[in-house]
Amino acid sequence: MEQWYGKYNRLLFKLAYQLTGSASDAEDVLQDVFLKIYDVPPEQVEHPKAYLCKMVTNRCKDLQKSAMKKREIYYGEWLPEPFLSSGDEQSIEQVVKDDLLSYAMLVLLERLSPSERAVFVLREALGFEYHEVGELIDKSEQNCRKLLSRARTKMGIAPDEPIHSEEASHKWVANFMGALKKGDLNQIKSMLAQDVVLVSDGGGKVTASYLPVETRELVAQLLLGRLRQASMVKGNARIEIVQVNGVPALIFGSAEGVHSVAMIHVEGGKAQKLHVVRNPDKLQRFRAFPVFGVS
Structure with a gap:
């Protein structure tokens, strides 16, 4: 056995x-x-x-x-x-x-x-x-x-199409993280596809968009708004890059721990879809992540 x-x-x-x-x-x-x-x-x-x-x-x-x-x-x-x-x-x-x-x-x-x-x-x-x-x-x-x-x-996969979808590279994610940290709305929008979609999962336990958010203007504003809100409410808000499902992703958190994980799907150098998991039941493995709480 x-x-x-x-x-x-x-x-x-x-x-x-x-x-x-x-x-x-x-x-x-x-x-x-x-x-x-x-x-x-x-x-x-x-x-x-x-x-x-x-x-x-x-x-x-x-x-x-x-x-x-x-x-x-x-x-x-x-x-x-x-x-x-x-x-x-x-x-x-x-x-x-x-x-x-x-x-x-x-x-x-x-x-x-x-x-x-x-x-x-x-x-x-x-x-x-x-x-x-x-x-x-x-x-x-x-x-x-x-x-x-x-x-x-x-x-939506053609018969002969490879199954591996294009994901964001570490450099792309690092640049996107830099724009978020600076609060640079124009740079964030430039990295999003016009028809970008953000889907978030809070499971009814934390604040999350009930329906998908569409268009780069709304997605960019939502990301910055949530980040600013976290900074004001929790303090010491931070963003870091981790490997999730084998590719770079962003984790958002504070001294209280990780509260969001964002996976980014890229096509043609632009973010096409963002999947943001906020349901704490699905973030059990991130609870002991060592970065947050350190100035």
Whole structure:
């Protein structure tokens, strides 16, 4: 069992996280799966990789069904949990952080049914062959091809288009952070696409825009307004760059800790989408971030 865990935990965590959009749920899934398989005699498992992946996929599909019901009454926009590396070389975060789908892709996955999402992640993100995908989700190879085609259409991805979306480089994010710190409205606007969209997730627990905010004028004003408000209310407001889902992102906080994480999707050198997670339940991994509270 320890050998299987050491060999497949990276793959299984990637699978569970990308199926659920939650690192916390992914960890719970892995724990449940390995507890259930503990009493299974190893000689009865001919192909442990496929066996474990099937167990994880089925458990995640159960979670997705219950999650979809909860999101029907979720306050405002729902966004996936950002994934921050802990810096611990032995942690699951450090193992998988460079191999995840981009955050923008995780958001698009929310448009899919559980079966479509499973096929997309298994085939496009993890590289399983169609016949393997079919065996894992108990569907024919032909059906899996149709599910993948339908998933790509829902996500707005052409049949031959690469799945990796363009994300902001560290230099771009640093320049954007500099403009925010200076309060330079014109520079901020120059880095945003005219039709930029900002989506924020407060979960009804903290202040966040209930609906997406559109146009660069409104997005720029909102960002500066929130930053100034945080400076006045909390004091010692700060912005830093961290790696989230393998790409540079911004975290906003104060001496009280991190209160927002912003992932930026860039096209043609301009920010096209900003996803801002403010729900404290989704920022558990950022609570111990060491930067804030230091002058």
